[in-house]
Amino acid sequence: MRLWQIEELLKDIKSFEKPDVYLEQYATPPHIAAYLVHIAENSFGDLQGKLVADLGCGTGMLCAALLYLESSYIVGVDVDDSALAIAKENCATWNQVDFVHSDISKLAVKSVFDTVVMNPPFGTRRKGVDVVFLEKAIELTRPGGVVYSLHKTCTRNYLQKKIQQWKCEGEVLGKFLFNLSKTFAFHKKESMDIEVDLWRLKK
Amino acid sequence: MRLLTYHFLQCPKTKTFPLLLEPTQVETIETEYNKEFILRMIPRLDWNLVRQVSKQFAFGELPPVAPHNDTTDEETLRLLHKLLLETHIKEGVLKSQDGTIYPIKDGIPNMLITQVNQDE
Numbered sequence: 464m465r466l467w468q469i470e471e472l473l474k475d476i477k478s479f480e481k482p483d484v485y486l487e488q489y490a491t492p493p494h495i496a497a498y499l500v501h502i503a504e505n506s507f508g509d510l511q512g513k514l515v516a517d518l519g520c521g522t523g524m525l526c527a528a529l530l531y532l533e534s535s536y537i538v539g540v541d542v543d544d545s546a547l548a549i550a551k552e553n554c555a556t557w558n559q560v561d562f563v564h565s566d567i568s569k570l571a572v573k574s575v576f577d578t579v580v581m582n583p584p585f586g587t588r589r590k591g592v593d594v595v596f597l598e599k600a601i602e603l604t605r606p607g608g609v610v611y612s613l614h615k616t617c618t619r620n621y622l623q624k625k626i627q628q629w630k631c632e633g634e635v636l637g638k639f640l641f642n643l644s645k646t647f648a649f650h651k652k653e654s655m656d657i658e659v660d661l662w663r664l665k666k
Numbered sequence: 667m668r669l670l671t672y673h674f675l676q677c678p679k680t681k682t683f684p685l686l687l688e689p690t691q692v693e694t695i696e697t698e699y700n701k702e703f704i705l706r707m708i709p710r711l712d713w714n715l716v717r718q719v720s721k722q723f724a725f726g727e728l729p730p731v732a733p734h735n736d737t738t739d740e741e742t743l744r745l746l747h748k749l750l751l752e753t754h755i756k757e758g759v760l761k762s763q764d765g766t767i768y769p770i771k772d773g774i775p776n777m778l779i780t781q782v783n784q785d786e
Contacts, residue, residue, distance in 0.1 A: 535703045536703070542778070551773075558697045563675070564776045569678045569777075570678065570777070571677060572676065575674050
């Protein structure tokens with residue numbers, strides 16, 4: 464499937480009804496979700512037939528993207544049950560997704576996943592929560608597995624050090640402009656663009 | 667929640683495994699058989715637990731040793747497919763050894779550590 468085709472399909476995904484600012488609930492833009500799964504499969508073969516987790520899945524944008532790339536089994540995890548109810552609807556035509564209601568920092572799951580994908584909170588409301596998500600993603604991945612994650616570009620050097628500490632390999636695959644609507648922007652601006660890196664980590 | 671997911675969940679408080687599964691509503695939803703995927707999942711499972719769950723859900727006795735990659739035991743693989751990928755727990759509870767209860771509602775296990783869960 465071509466990149467633009469995935470993006471078109473993802474435009475139908477229902478988003479948050481009442482986004483929670485504290486949880487930094489913004490839906491992953493379809494073009495970024497499509498890019499993530501497209502490169503993960505077509506450049507690295509990390510999705511098709513794989514066991515994949517989506518941490519902080521929200522309303523299931525990335526889960527749906529994974530389904531288009533034919534992941535065999537997907538587990539979406541989120542702390543917000545109203546988001547999970549929408550995610551379930553968004554993925555209802557498929558039969559490959561399970562959802563788990565859990566706080567990501569407390570999530571206790573065996574290290575079995577081939578691949579973990581996520582668009583974690585950037586840590587603008589709760590400092591360091593982005594790193595908590597990343598560490599959990601690595602924990603859930605089996606040795607040799609991979610993690611795809613989006614992080615603010617300004618944290619790149621810091622993450623590089625963390626990734627070394629965790630004895631993983633990491634590379635930035637691309638950079639995007641992420642538009643945060645008024646709900647999440649500071650200083651009452653209508654909207655605000657922030658620079659975001661797409662990381663690929665290998666355990 | 668399908669039974670494959672159940673085989674990966676630990677207690678969020680004590681990190682113990684497995685949780686005790688007590689279903690009250692179970693549903694079977696057919697899905698395409700994928701032999702390769704089943705074979706790849708077998709080493710990630712606790713085989714004794716799989717055997718126990720197979721009996722619990724009336725799928726019968728599984729061989730004492732997990733099938734290898736080059737197995738010709740198609741029957742066992744088909745059974746694992748039905749058990750792990752087609753059996754959905756719609757309602758029920760997961761119980762930890764310390765007594766904590768995690769409810770499964772509308773197919774979604776609630777693994778939040780809350781006061782309610784502790785008191786039950």
